[in-house]
Amino acid sequence: MRLMGEVLNKAKVYLVGAGPGDPELLTIKARRLLEEADLIVFAGSLVPQEILSGLKGELVNSASLSLPEIISLLSKAAKEGKKVIRLHSGDPSLFGAIAEEMEELEKQGVACEVVPGVSSFLAAAAALGCELTVPEVSQTLIITRASGRTPVPEKESLKELSAHQATMVLFLSASLIDKVTKELIEGGYPPETPAACVYRVGWPEEKIIRAPLKELARAVKEADIRKQALIFVGQVLEPPSGKRSKLYDPAFTHGFRQPKE
Numbered sequence: 001m002r003l004m005g006e007v008l009n010k011a012k013v014y015l016v017g018a019g020p021g022d023p024e025l026l027t028i029k030a031r032r033l034l035e036e037a038d039l040i041v042f043a044g045s046l047v048p049q050e051i052l053s054g055l056k057g058e059l060v061n062s063a064s065l066s067l068p069e070i071i072s073l074l075s076k077a078a079k080e081g082k083k084v085i086r087l088h089s090g091d092p093s094l095f096g097a098i099a100e101e102m103e104e105l106e107k108q109g110v111a112c113e114v115v116p117g118v119s120s121f122l123a124a125a126a127a128l129g130c131e132l133t134v135p136e137v138s139q140t141l142i143i144t145r146a147s148g149r150t151p152v153p154e155k156e157s158l159k160e161l162s163a164h165q166a167t168m169v170l171f172l173s174a175s176l177i178d179k180v181t182k183e184l185i186e187g188g189y190p191p192e193t194p195a196a197c198v199y200r201v202g203w204p205e206e207k208i209i210r211a212p213l214k215e216l217a218r219a220v221k222e223a224d225i226r227k228q229a230l231i232f233v234g235q236v237l238e239p240p241s242g243k244r245s246k247l248y249d250p251a252f253t254h255g256f257r258q259p260k261e
Helices: 028-036 067-079 098-107 120-128 158-162 174-187 213-222
Strands: 012-017 039-042 058-061 084-088 111-115 141-145 167-171 194-199 207-212 229-233
Touching (some): 028 084, 039 067, 174 194, 174 229, 207 213
Parallel strands (some): 012 084, 012 111, 039 084
């Protein structure tokens, strides 16, 4: 939880994560705040109607609004003493653009409180039945996106990151699936590396596509998936059997257990 810009009038905006789409994955705190809110500015088609139905507060879809327009709405209502929520999909800290919102709100003398949500990549891992950090297979998770209209630092290019062959999750990249798979393979992932694309996880129209990396682009295009999807790459999707953590190994000792034969 982060608090910024405490001011005398106590004007505050809550930056709340709505989770991946399943209303049951909304946190208890997020649900309480939504039920108490006077104004909810939400992230368009990324937040399902089921999460917004039955709320007493005014609902504003931000899909057509610019940052200055969003800040003006939030700031004005907060300074009027209203309980104000900026509702983001997933978790606000991942590709949620909250840094710029907090910066502008602080300039207006409005405090911010970030309320975390269940990220879509975590819900997608659950839907895949996948542990993202399998011992001796991968202990590193890379969360990134492909470079497109929004640039990515060159040192974080997919080719550079692929050299690690770690578990990788790509947001906001399904429309660039040909470019993604090409760069991942050129960067170091073997063409047969297990991969998956999860579309709208937690929504009724959820789709899961599994394929070797070299075939993923074709499979994703055949399923007509172009947005609101996550791409997973890594051997953890099909880990070899017998890889076990040390924590539960009978021969492994720690502060709560002595080794057993």
